[in-house]
Amino acid sequence: MANIAARSKALDEKAQAEAALDVEEMQQAAYNEEDDEEDFDMDIEDEEADGEPFCLPTAEEKEAESSAGGPDVHVVQRRMRECVRVLGKFKKTSGKGSRSEYINQLLSDISSYYGYNEFLAEKLFQLFPVAEAIEFFEANEVARPVTIRTNTLRTRRRDLAQALVNRGVNLEPIGKWTNVGLQVFESNVPIGATPEYLAGHYMLQAASSFLPVIALSPQPNERVLDMASAPGGKTTHIAALLQNTGVVFANDANKARTKSLSANIHRLGCKNVVVCSYDGREFPKVMGGFDRVLLDAPCSGTGVISKDSSVKVNKSERDFTLLAHLQKQLILCAIDSVSPDSKSGGYVVYSTCSVTVDENESVVDYALRKRPNVKLVDTGLEFGREGYTKYRGKVFNPSLALTRRFYPHVHNMDGFYVAKFKVEKRGKVLKASESTNESIFVGIEEEELQGAQEKVTFDDAEDRPYLEESQRRQEKRLQIRRMKAKPKALTVEATA
Numbered sequence: 001m002a003n004i005a006a007r008s009k010a011l012d013e014k015a016q017a018e019a020a021l022d023v024e025e026m027q028q029a030a031y032n033e034e035d036d037e038e039d040f041d042m043d044i045e046d047e048e049a050d051g052e053p054f055c056l057p058t059a060e061e062k063e064a065e066s067s068a069g070g071p072d073v074h075v076v077q078r079r080m081r082e083c084v085r086v087l088g089k090f091k092k093t094s095g096k097g098s099r100s101e102y103i104n105q106l107l108s109d110i111s112s113y114y115g116y117n118e119f120l121a122e123k124l125f126q127l128f129p130v131a132e133a134i135e136f137f138e139a140n141e142v143a144r145p146v147t148i149r150t151n152t153l154r155t156r157r158r159d160l161a162q163a164l165v166n167r168g169v170n171l172e173p174i175g176k177w178t179n180v181g182l183q184v185f186e187s188n189v190p191i192g193a194t195p196e197y198l199a200g201h202y203m204l205q206a207a208s209s210f211l212p213v214i215a216l217s218p219q220p221n222e223r224v225l226d227m228a229s230a231p232g233g234k235t236t237h238i239a240a241l242l243q244n245t246g247v248v249f250a251n252d253a254n255k256a257r258t259k260s261l262s263a264n265i266h267r268l269g270c271k272n273v274v275v276c277s278y279d280g281r282e283f284p285k286v287m288g289g290f291d292r293v294l295l296d297a298p299c300s301g302t303g304v305i306s307k308d309s310s311v312k313v314n315k316s317e318r319d320f321t322l323l324a325h326l327q328k329q330l331i332l333c334a335i336d337s338v339s340p341d342s343k344s345g346g347y348v349v350y351s352t353c354s355v356t357v358d359e360n361e362s363v364v365d366y367a368l369r370k371r372p373n374v375k376l377v378d379t380g381l382e383f384g385r386e387g388y389t390k391y392r393g394k395v396f397n398p399s400l401a402l403t404r405r406f407y408p409h410v411h412n413m414d415g416f417y418v419a420k421f422k423v424e425k426r427g428k429v430l431k432a433s434e435s436t437n438e439s440i441f442v443g444i445e446e447e448e449l450q451g452a453q454e455k456v457t458f459d460d461a462e463d464r465p466y467l468e469e470s471q472r473r474q475e476k477r478l479q480i481r482r483m484k485a486k487p488k489a490l491t492v493e494a495t496a
């Protein structure tokens, strides 16, 4: 009896959790609807003028599509547009089928049209309201502007711009937020082989890559660790901001990649850099007490798909789990490598060129929970969207709003994420209260904390429910797809 009662309680709890998720999905749908209305008014009018009502394809139509080697590109385009329109106006459209049927159709069309595996298409789709998701996928098909960073150790931006203009390069400053960046519109010469390039007057660097270093804001004479640094775009930027004073330890676990790192350091005339090759998780045992640490973490690269389209098909759920695991270990080591007694610093910047929440907010939130002596601070960046404080049932520390997200379709730069932490003195530890998320000071013995911090452990149990939930949902979707793929007569028979 006790067993039955326990099972029934568990089932009730599960049903409650599912109901809560449904409410969340409906809220998200309503939010999407509000957001989509403005953008899609034009399309709606166009389609209505056609007078052709839109229906999802039947199982027979889909079978015909797949036996013809996949759907016609124009059919897919129209269907995506229609699904976005229907989803944007879902309550007002008396279309056949449920919201999830339209979403499944749209996801399947996004995968085939843009060439993503279904898992990644869905993961990225979930980040945005429906219409915006399409803008994101579209932006990934277009190359970002070519940008360069002036190496202020060798020249000034004005002089560099003049020298390049004289060679037939058409360029302009990137924007007010950087005083070293130039955007190249066209060039008569290969921009990676000009005499100025060879003389180290600039670095060919994506605009988004400037952001973590601007947030880090290294000050002259500081000791800085760049934990994952090859090929050195950010290391050389740090060295320049230090004006060749202090010291930058440029580390990368991949020894082969330290060759290009060293080459860039020499070309750009950085005299304050020491190159080393450790697994980042060995810090601070190898060396600690830094004023600032940059962790530009190894990531899935979902922010740079326009540069590397292989990401579309080669990333699985397991990759994201393993990457997040590594990122969580690295971020704790980065924090522990900072000296809380630093007079001028005491900061860690965490960045990725990925847009997924697993690799960004989840990692930062984890660090806040595991290291009560750190807090998030303003990145100092003038633009970028706020990081998520809630995402698909996960609730993060409210201070995650201080972190910044950058997107190709919004900022015309690679997708990027930047978070900045201040590391406090360990004797006076900031601890997030579990119930309120408010920060309170609690005294923790220095030794106790050191002991707790020596071993970087990873909380596998924490991610398990999310993995299980995602697996359950994936199975449910597959089931729906299988049912839809069955011939109609059979489906009727089975349900009768």
Ligand SMILES: C[S@@+](CC[C@H](N)C(=O)[O-])C[C@H]1O[C@@H](n2cnc3c(N)ncnc32)[C@H](O)[C@@H]1O
Residues within 6 Å of the ligand: 209, 227, 228, 229, 230, 231, 232, 233, 234, 235, 251, 252, 253, 254, 257, 278, 279, 280, 281, 296, 297, 298, 299
């Ligand atoms: C995003 S890239 C760094 C780009 C670099 N910061 C720049 O601006 O040029 C990530 C780097 O992390 C390195 N890496 C991967 N695992 C690592 C680990 N466990 N410890 C340190 N570095 C690691 C990779 O070799 C790769 O060079």
